[in-house]
Amino acid sequence: MDELPYKTILCDVLVVGAGGAGCRAAIEASRLNLDVIMLSKELIGKAHTSMAEGGYNVSLGNVDPDDNPETHFKDTIVGGNYLNNQELAEILVNDASERVFDLEEMGALFDRTPEGKIAQRTFGKQSWRRTAYASDRTGSEIMITLVEGIRKESVRVFDEIFATRLLVQDGRIAGVTAIDLKYGDYLVFRAQAVVMATGGAGRIFTVTSNAQLDVGDGYAMAFEAGCDIIDMEMIQFHPTGMVAPESAKGRLVTEAVRGEGGILLNNKGERFMNNYYPEVMELAGRDQVARSIMTEVLAGRGSPDGGVYLSISHLPKRIVEFRLESMIEQFGDAGVDIRDAPMQVSPTAHHFMGGLKTDTNAQTTIPGLYAAGECTGGIHGGNRLGGNALLDTQVFGAIAGGNAARFAKEHERPGVDRKEIQKEFNRLEAMLKRKEGISPAVARKELTDLMWSKVQIFRKEEEIAYAVKELKRIEKEVVPNIKVDVPIKRFNPGWHQAIEFGHMVITARMVAEGAFMRKGSRGAHYRVDADPDDDGYYNIVIRRGSKGEMKLQKEDLVITKIPPP
Amino acid sequence: MTKKFKASIERYNPDTDDTPYFEDFEVEYEPGMTVLDALLYVQDKYDSSLAFRWECRGGQCGSCAVRVNTIARIACRTKVDPDADLVLQPMQKMPVIKDLVVDMTQTENRIRRIRPYVARDKPPERPEIIHSQDIEILREIRKCIECSACLSNCPIVHETWDYPGPMIIRQLARLELDPRDVEDRIAMAMDEAVYSCTTCKLCEDICPKNIKIPKLAVELLRAKAVEAGYPLLAGQQIFVDSMKKTGRSVPEKKTPLLKDLGTEEFLVENPIGRVAFFTGCLIDYRMQSTGRALIEVLNRNNVDVIVPKEQWCCASPAFRTGDMETAIMCTEKVTKIFEDAMDKYDLDTVIIACAGCGKTLQEDHRPLIEEMRGTPPRFKVYDMAEYLIDVVGMDRIVKPTGELDLKVTYHEPCHLGRGQSVVDQPIELLKLIPGVEYIDDPYKNRCCGAGGGLRAGKRDLSMQIAKTKKEYIEATGADMVTTECPFCTIQINDIMKGTDIPCLYMPDLLLESYKKGDEKKTGEKRAKAKAEA
Ligand SMILES: Cc1cc2nc3c(=O)[nH]c(=O)nc-3n(C[C@H](O)[C@H](O)[C@H](O)COP(=O)(O)OP(=O)(O)OC[C@H]3O[C@@H](n4cnc5c(N)ncnc54)[C@H](O)[C@@H]3O)c2cc1C
Ligand code: SF4
Ligand code: SF4
Ligand code: FES
16 A cells, blocks of 8 residues: 555545535534534536525425425425435424525525515425425525625635545544545545535436436435435426426426416326326426326327427416526527427426435434535435425535534544545556556446436336346456556546446445335335335434445334324 | 437546647437537447536536537527537536536636625615515516526626626626625726626627627616716717717717718619618718718619718617717607608618618617607618618629729627627628638637727726637638628727728628629610721
8 A cells, every 4th residue: 555645634624515405504504603514526516506496495484374384394395205314304393584584584585475575486295385496596695695694704624625534433423535536636625523515416316307416426325334224215306397308308497487388298198197196297206207297208108309398388478588588598598488389297306305314403424524515315305396406405514514513513523544545645646557458438327227217207126136236346356457548637527427426336235225125115215016015114224334334224114203104 | 210410528537638639429309409519429328528517408507518619608598500510518618627518716706706696784774665666677687597698798708807797787787786795896897807798798798598698787887976966987078079069989080971961862763772871970070082982882783872961870879878968869869860761752761881880770760769659760871781681682793893802801890799689690691792702710709809999998908808709700711801890890990900801891792793883884885886896
């Protein structure tokens, strides 16, 4: 093993991730007068959160006065197929309004009601109009606001830094190893407390609505560090992704289109949701709409490019222009004027309900390690409601940041194991030195195609088993042989992808293993060959065994108010 | 067979290369392909170490700005033209880290200098009442995704970071417009050199969110500054005062064109159209011969020209610098003069040969008049070249015949190209002149530095920008540069002093060819008559 040079950077609280959750956590921690560092793979403000479109759920009752947190809670649990951790879901709905006011205090501008209050729109599976929005660029509005917030606080922003491994010392979190994407230097960040806010992993599928960065680093790093991971089989396929042109495939068509009255049609012009969910039609749960669309497509009633039609041309143009401006732009680029012509859509890998298991303090199972946002699991159960994820980032971002800061105040900074650090950097260095091997682009394609074809919307025992077997093979044969074509460290995307690949494989395997264990259909996990005896009312928790193996275990649901039927 | 095109990408690894170099890649075209798709293609197929940034691939994150054929744009929403080469370079002003990835440190520092957040002096009520009408414009300029493309393109930022650039001046306006922010953003705008922008509109033109920065940020902040009692820059105040008094922004020197013409009517035998000519201050007071040339060129193309005797300044200097009172006064006057001419002479078209005036009539007068009285001005406004090419049309145009043996390039006035979407017509006109070899300048649409009150108010900065322009022009190897704006003509002639490249106003060049053609004809006639005799 070579002695590789690296630099160590100290802070009190380290936040890994600069999306909605990471920024919110960093702001909260810095307000408690601690030295906070926030890491991200991309430049500040460019995180995946900026892509969210539709909105943020909060039961303010500004439009429908009968709404309240209680109903929001119920919708969230029913929508989540009762798999949600109800303790967390209660916090989610109760803190929603204070966190949206925080955002406004920082400078956010949501669209207004005539009285000057926050306007609210319809989203799927909700009893009332509850979703606060800024046209269909709500995520961008929130991201811009948080960046304004960060620029006001004394958070130290280390952007374009890639964390590769969590460091654990005597059972406590101690920091992370990382590389500087710009110049390729090896770095160690040490802190008393760490917040994981690393987002989702849509990119382990060929067709996804997610940003480049969402490859699941957080899940993999946490697993490797011994953290409990929950509900990884629960992946939301958003029913409406773009299908054409090829390069736009998977890009999200916001649920707000259906919320505003958009209808789904097959190639015969039938409003087919009538055959599946006649009471709620297009506003059925995301999993339900996704399966309905796929059923139409598989039955040959799809559009030319393999989707179905989504139309809003019956709505007044003025409304479309005001409330769906990004969609006009997005389809305009593809040559479709959605004010007149229908869009073609089909499902796309969108959201990870599963992730790091946290308690009501946003604390993971590793002391000092907190987590928030899409990288956590349990809050949304088997299916996340549209608008609940942005909410999640704010509510649990604030809690994680606050608690990490308090933890940091009460504890000394742990030491680190320098051998472990050297081992990690040597692993990264080896990818550059290898003469023979597999290029990350090829490996990545194999992996994403495998996941897209075998662990997708309609799941089957043999297919999942095949995927698990393949993933184990990839882990053994491909991962250790990943080779970077051009062996330089300075901003080298080939190297970044090579490092990411290892994380993607671990994340993918957790998804596949969870899906294999869950024999019945529940929430977003739909088994074509569902075992009727599996009622599905449990969570699956994954933990690393002493030999590095993946240990899966069923756990009882956390229920406070609403038991499953 | 799939179509292929060439992508030339600027490569640079400062660790190993002394200077940047270009590397060419062959890319297979797919319908709808974006620049980002092309970059990903190259990265996947040829070189995984090719460095560029991207995240959302949909114009939402602002990561992917690069220079595409010299102008910075976001890669993921810029379509590839498979019939042309694609030249990709890193953004300007920001130092290269590697290939197309640039260092944003300075940009981030620059943003932070303006305290870029809503400053509050007490915590707000929860909920806070904010009315839609109070945040309407704000909503527009808040869409910025901080892609920084506009910073890379801004001619002022190119010269100096004293001016924070479009993205950041926009953030200042966003905060000024926010009813919740308590800072004195106007004082800050003055400190941040808000009067440095030439309103060249390059930022607006490439903004993926179509934010009208010059109007909604720069001019808005300037108007508020004037309202707050800040004086205009010395050089600018003279213009505005003069305009208020005499209807002209500059003082009289030799006899003005309008006084000298003697008549309002320049009619032809079988007219194919009739137009009124809006001279603008400079043609009337300083470039009389250009004015005459324009009338003659139109007449030669069988168009009746009416030149109202009493004209007034379009108030461009007032609009650009924020003196709205004067701006409104002039707008009303100009509208009345030309609506009267419409009625008196039975016409509906106004021709302008000054890019700045044309833009002002189209973009400022129209909405203002409409706001004031419910309907916009009744006449249509055309630039001279636009009228000749689009209205008279290629089949009816009387082509000049005199040969001018010249390599000619063109400077596209900001307020013509981006202000009025007149891009190709002047070049088509140029190409009609026999003997002229047109040389395209890839930087032809870069600002000359005269506009926005800059030449008047901040001459040094203005000339610095012009110097950059000079380098572009010289690089073309042309003998002459032409343009269609008196301001640009003066500015470019100023900076080209000492070189042998003159700048000529388009009507003048056209007339030269027409006249030479006449000589040729009379010469031929004479020769013929002589031979017959
Ligand atoms: C297209 C789209 C539309 C959506 N619309 C909505 C909506 O309308 N309403 C709603 O509620 N939800 C919506 N969602 C979901 C929501 O946007 C996400 O769940 C949420 O933004 C996740 O935020 P986050 O802060 O957890 O993570 P992200 O925003 O994904 O940020 C993750 C951060 O972690 C960093 N990171 C990751 N790995 C590493 C590493 N190894 N080292 C360093 N940094 C790392 C990244 O760089 C990034 O900064 C949408 C999602 C998509 C894809
Ligand atoms: S109008 Fe031109 S000078 Fe003014 S900010 Fe935009 S790019 Fe810069
Ligand atoms: S104003 Fe437009 S071009 Fe400039 S940074 Fe913002 S989005 Fe980009
Ligand atoms: S990749 Fe996000 S704006 Fe282009």
